[in-house]
Amino acid sequence: MNYCPNCGTRLVYNIVDGHNVKTCSECNYIDWDNWVNVSCVTVAYTNNNEIIMVRLKEDNKITFPGGYRELGETLEQGATREFYEETGMTVKEVKLYRAYTKDEIRLVWIVFKGKVDEIKFTDNSEVSEIILVKNPSDVDVRDFRGPLTIDVFNSLFE
Numbered sequence: 001m002n003y004c005p006n007c008g009t010r011l012v013y014n015i016v017d018g019h020n021v022k023t024c025s026e027c028n029y030i031d032w033d034n035w036v037n038v039s040c041v042t043v044a045y046t047n048n049n050e051i052i053m054v055r056l057k058e059d060n061k062i063t064f065p066g067g068y069r070e071l072g073e074t075l076e077q078g079a080t081r082e083f084y085e086e087t088g089m090t091v092k093e094v095k096l097y098r099a100y101t102k103d104e105i106r107l108v109w110i111v112f113k114g115k116v117d118e119i120k121f122t123d124n125s126e127v128s129e130i131i132l133v134k135n136p137s138d139v140d141v142r143d144f145r146g147p148l149t150i151d152v153f154n155s156l157f158e
């Protein structure tokens with residue numbers, strides 16, 4: 001950010017609380033440069049105690065249903081909407097499970113747990129198939145999309 005979002009003055013570097021940050025000399029706005037995108041991810045269980053994972057069309061990798069929260073949504077609404085968009089299923093009893101920060105891509109991953117009563121899959125632009133996992137050996141971790149998926153997955157079987 002080069003200009004103040006409040007008053008349009010050109011921002012200049014200053015030390016604030018030990019951080020070298022851009023500040024506005026007119027209105028004292030501080031650009032902390034700490035924005036992140038928030039992704040809402042859901043680990044949903046079937047009545048048979050299986051976990052629902054998805055294979056992404058983009059890279060053929062496996063992860064949990066999820067995506068970016070939209071402005072105006074609660075985190076739970078974002079998780080529920082993304083789950084529906086990627087599977088066609090309505091997840092319920094959505095509860096916070098854990099959260100991760102991944103600053104190198106300015107991402108916060110909020111992971112929920114939930115339940116699904118009826119298993120079905122509605123074809124969509126993002127996901128090629130759903131994968132039901134009962135035991136860790138049901139999937140190959142090397143097919144997972146990234147370290148966050150692996151970490152969440154492993155935590156479920158500890």
Ligand SMILES: [Zn+2]
Nearest residue numbers: 004007024027
């Ligand atoms: Zn300003």
